[in-house]
Amino acid sequence: MSGSEPGQNPKRAHHDLGGVAKFLCERVDTAPYALTLFDRRVDALRQILGASGIMRVDELRRGIEAIPEVEYHRLSYYQRWVRSIVDNLLRKRIITAAELWAALAARDGGGQ
Amino acid sequence: MTTPPDLLATPAEALFAALLDVLAAKGVVREAELAARIAATDAASPAQGARMVARAWVDPTYRALMLADGTRAAEALGIPMLGAPPLGVLENRPGLHHLVVCTLCSCYPRAVLGYPPFWFKSAAYRARAVRDPRGVIAEWGTMLAPDTEIVVVDSTADYRWMVLPSRPDGTDGWDEAALAALVREGDMIGVTVPSPGPARARPSAATG
Amino acid sequence: MTRLGPGTRVIVRDDWPETRGEAHIRTPHYVRGREGVVVRHLGNFPNPEDLAFARPAATVPLYHVRFDPNTLWPPPRSADVLLVEIFGHWLEAR
Incomplete structure (x- = not known):
């Protein structure tokens, strides 16, 4: 057995959390949290994109893992998913940034 | 503009x-x-997994099927598994306890338990479960006998894992529906153990 | 690839693709370079390291491998066994 401390391995990716020392003293929040409608809708979209062959769950994970560490821990679970889904659909040219910006502007301007 | x-x-x-x-x-x-x-x-919720557990407690043939092939066992109770990852079932016994975690993301047996709960996705649970499972489950008030072997299952790839908890003492003669009503989400991940009555978090001397 | 039977002693490759660029790895950091024992072959699945980048993915064997936590962690530790799903190309028979 090597003497290294796996909980402090500098080579690990930041999502690779097993045994990581800095969380060992953090208590687990065991309180029940109901999912919001936003959470459910993001989850449903992920499933639809998977079922239609547009984006695999492995691609979702890759996109989540690509979120910088500070953001990764700041964003909620389904906020990370939105980041990843957008990133994947942009990479695959299913959508473009210009289309997203236009849709955001339309929503702003439309008072929604 | x-x-x-x-x-x-x-x-x-x-x-x-x-x-x-x-x-x-x-x-x-x-x-x-x-x-x-x-x-x-x-529609997928812990009630689905609880039905499987209760059936396994009363029907040895079903229990054998569940341990051999969780997917077929779920389907046998009408739970839709099409497109779901293969389901593996980990049997708790007196002296043996399983705890499921996904340290890489949030792999969870959604087809039989529904959406993963908040704690399952948290950094603290993911980091600590593989290293100090006794300390983690103690946060639910779960205390196992000191000589109970704890197997932690890191769900890292294409399988999904659920725990088949031990049937608690004091449930002789209970029907399947009453047994299923005892079984909670956490029991099927291993952070808690089922017990009859309202004192859900009591120490689990019942496994002995 | 040769199928690894139950009981085979294996070493998980001590490799860190994530330090060399974009990667998607399902082998947890804490078992890399560590010794374990194959419990069973779980089946064959497309390699997620390629699926994650929408590349053609070869089918690879997946094993359940058990580890002794004493070889993984310093105290505090309270697990007796760790079971991890690991793809065959990460394993070398000892």
Whole structure:
């Protein structure tokens, strides 16, 4: 057995959390949290994109893992998913940034 | 014309709404599909897994099927498994306890337990479960006998894992529905153990 | 690839693709370079390291491998066994 401390391995990716020392003293929040409608809708979209062959769950994970560490821990679970889904659909040219910006502007301007 | 906001600085909720607008305009996804998918996902809940556990407690043939092939066992009770990852079942016995975690993301037996709970996805649970499972389950008030062997299952790939807890003492003669009503989400991940009566978090001397 | 039977002693490759660029790895950091024992072959699945980038993915064997936590962690530790799903190309028979 090597003497290294796996909980402090500098080579690990930041999502690779097993045994990581800095969380060992953090208590687990065991309180029940109901999912919001936003959470459910993001989850449903992920499933639809998977079922239609547009984006695999492995691609979702890759996109989540690509979120910088500070953001990764700041964003909620389904906020990370939105980041990843957008990133994947942009990479695959299913959508473009210009289309997203236009849709955001339309929503702003439309008072929604 | 206003300057478009930087996408990464855009709140995820607004970005998601815009994304759905774009996808709807392209015919990739329709509102009705989203609603149908939400309804189907909401139908999977810990009550499904609890039915499997209760059946296994009263029917040795079903228990054997469940341990050999969780997917077929779920389907045998009418739980939809099409497209779901293969389901493996980990049997607790007196002196043996299993705890499931996904240290890499949030792999969870959704087909039989529903959406993963908040704690399962948390950094603290993911970091600590593989290293100090006794300390983790103690946060639910779960205390196992000191000589109980604890097997932690890191769900890292294509399988999904659920725990078949031990049938608690004091349930002789209970029917299947009453047994199923005892079984909670956490019992099937291993953070808690079922017990009859309201004192759900009591120490689990019952396994002995 | 040769199928690894139950009881085979294996070493998980001490490799860190994530330090060399974009990667998607399902082998947890804490078992890399560590010794374990194959419990069973779980089946064959497309390699997620390629699926994650929408590349053609070869089908690879997946094993359940058990580890002794004493070889993984300093105290505090309270697990007796760790079971991890690991793809065959990460394993070398000892």
